[in-house]
Amino acid sequence: MHVLILGGTTEARRLAELLAAGPAGRLPGLRVTTSLAGRVSAPRTPPGEVRVGGFGGADGLAAWLCEHAVDLLVDATHPFAGTIAFHAAHAAATARVPLLALRRPGWRRVEGDVWHEAGSLTEAAALLPALGRRVFLTTGRVGLAAFAPLADPWFLVRSVDAPEGARPPRMEVLLDRGPFTLDGERELLRRHRIDVLVTKDSGGAATAPKLTAAREAGLPVVVVRRPPVPGGVPVVTAPEQAARWVGEAHARRPPHP
Known part of the structure; x- marks a missing residue:
């Protein structure tokens, strides 16, 4: 199973760590690739495979998903990376790859703000x-x-x-x-x-x-305020939830003959 994480955030790096070393990391045959946009000069790289740079829009991402046999796509980009979120939704639908959005919770106003x-x-x-x-x-x-x-x-x-x-x-x-x-x-x-x-x-x-x-x-x-997540895309707020989603999808895969 090949999982592509659209990363660049603390949550994306944590998800890659969980998939590499946590309970999900014991899943046999799990391949994890994290994609970084390359906009930060010295990014903190996560474990697993890493690619840097854009895909050339939604169609380019869809082609990459197919070419590299991606089974699951996790959009764990910054909450304000609105363009890539919609590219991910379009590409996932085109390539027929399940998509999950990982977004940290927003801040809440408290008394005195x-x-x-x-x-x-x-x-x-x-x-x-x-x-x-x-x-x-x-x-x-x-x-x-x-x-x-x-x-x-x-x-x-x-x-x-x-x-x-x-x-x-x-x-x-x-x-x-x-x-x-x-x-x-x-x-x-x-x-x-x-x-x-x-x-x-x-x-x-x-x-x-x-x-x-x-x-x-x-x-x-x-x-x-944040831009919206594309309609119809399931959203979780913690890397542990995303790792569980990957694990559940892995469990549903038929065994190799």
């Missing part, structure tokens, strides 16, 4: 002039063009790799990778005199301390 929800980065940028002048922008290195027209606010942009393309005229780049600590986030907000935070609803614990630090400081937070 001052959240302003936005449906896109463009909507988030439109909210900023009324909320603050010193912005902590944690939406990644792509998408800064949405904030480029804002000449007055100053931006602290944190990303794993250096941003590309259009960007705000007044900004400083902080290259860093989570997980981040609460004390570290408190100090960052204080040192840079941040008065508004902008984040995507990525979920997970690695970058959640910034929300706690903003809550403690009474800062407004602009939260960009």
Whole structure:
């Protein structure tokens, strides 16, 4: 059985680890390939086979599934990798390969949060002039063009790799990778005199301390909502659930003659 994981997330790496060494790893004849988009310069590679780069759209992915005899497809990409999610759904249907989406739970508002929800980065940028002048922008290195027209606010942009393309005229780049600590986030907000935070609803614990630090400081937070998972695709929220799905599919396979 050949399982392809569309990865690049902590959950994808954990799933590959479970399939390699956990209970599912004892399944005979299990082959696991993780595909990384190649957008991060030094990715943390998971166990098993790894391929790097795109597929050439949905049709290219469907062709790869057929050419490499993939039996199961797990979309464990970032919650905001909306394009690949729809490519995966189309490719899985074309190649007749079962598809599962693995998505970490989103963050939940708690008492004391001052959240302003936005449906896109463009909507988030439109909210900023009324909320603050010193912005902590944690939406990644792509998408800064949405904030480029804002000449007055100053931006602290944190990303794993250096941003590309259009960007705000007044900004400083902080290259860093989570997980981040609460004390570290408190100090960052204080040192840079941040008065508004902008984040995507990525979920997970690695970058959640910034929300706690903003809550403690009474800062407004602009939260960009996630794109939807394609309709009809089953969704699980934990790598263990995805590993169980693989194990159940393996158990249903007829034995080799």
